[in-house]
Amino acid sequence: MSNSQSWLLLEYTDDLPERLYRLGENPNPYRLFDETELELYAEQSPLLISTHENPSVAADFLAQPNDWMGLKLESSQPLQVVLQHLRHILFVSFEGERKGVLRYTNPRTASYFYPSLDSSELVTWLGPICSLSWFGATWRESAESQACWFSQENLRAEQWQAEAKPAPLALGKGQTAALQSQQTEKFLFHWWQKQSRLSFDQAFAYLQEGMNSGFLSADSLNTYLDIRTTYRGIATPDMLPPGSDETRLSHLETSLKGNATDKESHA
Template identity: 50%
Template sequence: MMTGQWLLLERTEQLLPELYRLGEAPDPIRLFDDTELAECEEESPLLINAQTNPPVLAAAQSQPKAWPGLLLETAGPTEELLTHLRQILFIRFDQERRGVLRYSRQRTASYFFPACDHETRPTWLGPIQRLSWYGGTWHDCADGREAWHHIENQQATIWQAGAITYEQRLSAMQEQALQRQRGEHFLYQWWKQQSGIHFETAWNYLAGGMQAGFASAESLSTYLNLRYASPQVAPPATLPGSTDQERLDALAQHLATSTTDKESTA
């Protein structure tokens, strides 16, 4: 059976004009149609037949940052692929919480799909034989390591339509991956405003702040600023105080005192 190629593209301001400029018959299919997200049509990713639009495929492969999304390869019919893609939009996590998984975003894909092990991968990829995207995690972005990623699904040929009849529940590994995505995104926003600090070092600072009990964006940002300003000084094992501000004040005092002591003995 011949394998077909599809592009699942994120909506950008330039997407539709470029599709109709390059495509011979783009015929975009909105992913959110026929789902409870149908009213959000302007935000819906678009599914494009890559084989009938080779110039679009070539542009997406040569300039992937300008064409954010996924490249899908499948031997199944269009409707089966579309049904599956819509099915895995809606997920259950953290006991009974329900959400939308924006897996077509390359950054999310870089965390989520590598967290699908050999047991869960066939469920999430369904009829997709090969999934490809360009990008990486926020850590990859900070280190300049963005690249093409590929995941194979050897069980795609035996997948049957209707295999998923309910909303999928995230595994512990998948939940942890998405939590790390949120943490690294927060850190990336802070990191890019600094200079002379490796992302891995900043990640260790953030982990230390969370272990110390700081949870709000404001308190964690202050913790990062304090650690960044005194990189040679280790924080105390515990911080006294009953509020975030009291513990941040204690940390600031400890770092200032330790820095002064080091300078006086130098």
């Protein structure tokens, strides 16, 4: 990569500025939210700093990755070109007319989002970025203590040219599914952490079972998971009766309790 420069794009935390100025040689941070629709929130913006000008921060980012939330990126393009692209991909459309902000700077989101891109999509989203890396994990990987370094390469970065008015970006089916999986696994992870009787895979199977049965609210799914965990190994009814979630969950619990009693009496 000719004339490649390396940068850290760090998620905002309350102590981030102080840490950068204490550890960095020349922080000179660029705020990602500046000159965007998020400028009102610029004080909480992710910060972009040069690794060349801040070798101590760069070394600590690699040596103590759990202490830093963010991405490491390389590009041979000018800083302003890189910044323009990073700001552009903040804003996405999905499900037709809906718009949102993509928190691609968060290593958790990155662990779902970037692996969902195919080769042509990767060129679009990385643009002038030659190489992207981060330390993180999906929620499932966190449950299995499998955090690791991820990396993505963009072989067409040096040929990339910025458009005067870049077209708005839309999430494809793969990215939408990946980000939905992130939310589903996050919900399950927080429930799963409070118990010790199930593997994450078994808990996920119960969650899918509950969602397929029509339970979609957080409260109902929490209750469903609690009931299924209490009566592990007991066959569920083929169908649950119509009615409110509370009524259907009560029927499920009564049915499983009865099947458990029958199983014990024939043991």
